[in-house]
Amino acid sequence: MTAPGSPADTPGAERRRRPRGEVRDGLVAAGLELARTGGPDAVVLREATRMVGVVPNAAYRHFADRDELLAEVCLAAMGQLADRMATGVARVRGKHGDPAAARHRLRAIGVAYLAFAREEPGLFATAFSVPQQHGYDTAPGSNGTDRTPLGQLRAALDELVDAGVLDQRRRTGIEYPVWSAVHGMAVLVGQGPLRDLPDAERHRVEEASLAFLNQGLG
Amino acid sequence: MTAPGSPADTPGAERRRRPRGEVRDGLVAAGLELARTGGPDAVVLREATRMVGVVPNAAYRHFADRDELLAEVCLAAMGQLADRMATGVARVRGKHGDPAAARHRLRAIGVAYLAFAREEPGLFATAFSVPQQHGYDTAPGSNGTDRTPLGQLRAALDELVDAGVLDQRRRTGIEYPVWSAVHGMAVLVGQGPLRDLPDAERHRVEEASLAFLNQGLG
DNA sequence: GACAGCTGGTGGACGCTGTCCACTAAGTTA
DNA sequence: TAACTTAGTGGACAGCGTCCACCAGCTGTC
Numbered sequence A, B: 001m002t003a004p005g006s007p008a009d010t011p012g013a014e015r016r017r018r019p020r021g022e023v024r025d026g027l028v029a030a031g032l033e034l035a036r037t038g039g040p041d042a043v044v045l046r047e048a049t050r051m052v053g054v055v056p057n058a059a060y061r062h063f064a065d066r067d068e069l070l071a072e073v074c075l076a077a078m079g080q081l082a083d084r085m086a087t088g089v090a091r092v093r094g095k096h097g098d099p100a101a102a103r104h105r106l107r108a109i110g111v112a113y114l115a116f117a118r119e120e121p122g123l124f125a126t127a128f129s130v131p132q133q134h135g136y137d138t139a140p141g142s143n144g145t146d147r148t149p150l151g152q153l154r155a156a157l158d159e160l161v162d163a164g165v166l167d168q169r170r171r172t173g174i175e176y177p178v179w180s181a182v183h184g185m186a187v188l189v190g191q192g193p194l195r196d197l198p199d200a201e202r203h204r205v206e207e208a209s210l211a212f213l214n215q216g217l218g
Numbered sequence C: 001g002a003c004a005g006c007t008g009g010t011g012g013a014c015g016c017t018g019t020c021c022a023c024t025a026a027g028t029t030a
Numbered sequence D: 001t002a003a004c005t006t007a008g009t010g011g012a013c014a015g016c017g018t019c020c021a022c023c024a025g026c027t028g029t030c
Helices: A022-038 A045-052 A056-061 A066-090 A099-119 A121-127 A149-162 A175-190 A199-216 B022-038 B045-052 B056-061 B066-090 B099-119 B121-127 B149-162 B175-190 B199-216
Strands: none
Touching: A022 A045, A022 A056, A022 A066, A022 A121, A045 A056, A045 A066, A066 A099, A066 A121, A066 A149, A099 A121, A099 A149, A099 A175, A099 A199, A121 A175, A149 A175, A175 A199, A175 B175, A175 B199, A199 B175, A199 B199, B022 B045, B022 B056, B022 B066, B022 B121, B045 B056, B045 B066, B066 B099, B066 B121, B066 B149, B099 B121, B099 B149, B099 B175, B099 B199, B121 B175, B149 B175, B175 B199
């Protein structure tokens, strides 16, 4: 992001005082890049400051410690996962309530989740490695639509009920088994014991998981 | 494991040359203890050597680097998970082939898995964090019974087929969706976004996952 | 039994990390 | 303009993984 010789990106500006929030945002962006290529452990504070072109201690003006920076990076990574899911769902046509469309949309969620875990293993691992102190927000709820991964899954399951595919009485709390099944597959295949499976085999296994879900939901 | 003042556990032996394999085994044991309380990141080489009462470099006589030690610790942790599952299954009575017993044994596997993840979060996380270079062995297969977690799951599913609960044609590859569902729940609830769920809620969610499985298998 | 060779320990050093403290310059407000 | 806050710098520290040189004790052979 910057040459080691010159203190900042722009060679003209010699030192000190970048625009408001620039350093902070830069650190998060740098951390995200590090996480992308090396997972959460690769988010090293000094390296991030180097990329931004600032001295290590400058980070402490914006974050209490490394974990707080990491937490921010995790949040951003989770956001990218959510985006991926949203675009996947949006690609499925067919109006709300149509049984086939509802099934496809749920499937799209799972496919996007698994694809993200496969193509961005560093970010995926980071998204789920929020340090202890800076816990997850357990969803904002909010008035509008909840764009978190869990929120999107809930919406898809609700539609499955609306479409008459999933029995209303089974709906309560079923997001957790469903989420678990997809998440577990992503973890086992991405970083866990199944990570060395050849591509074809991995694809088969992933499909089996989605099929199991599709079948188990009605 | 030893007082910092004296170099070894036994105060008489002043220094040098412990019995064959003792230091190596001690390092793994120490690493396991560290992993138990703090997860894989807590397995720090220097601390392990301190616990054994040996100088940091001594570790390099037994392991190429820290990752190799960690890999050994991971293996041990996985072994403890397998033990837990085996004893859980063994507690279920009823002879092989009985439908109810087969169902109970599968359930016992899931319950043991989730219990281990909950009660030993450090070891559980460690078991699944084998460093890249020292990959999982993808099961020995072997002639006798396979005591790995996956092997035990397979046995339980086979019994489910024998008992006529699970259709033979659905058997192939179904261990992966099943494993994923349980593993995903363990991860989400233990270290993931659901880790702050109150006990009662977490229990309900875990049960939902097991019920989903039980229902989905026929 | 002396001697060579291997094995497994020691001591010291290096570069990297996260973090703390003191300091200072730029921007903001009175 | 003076006082105050904000956001950067510089230097230091301990702890980490790892490398190199060294050396003590065990082992096997002539």
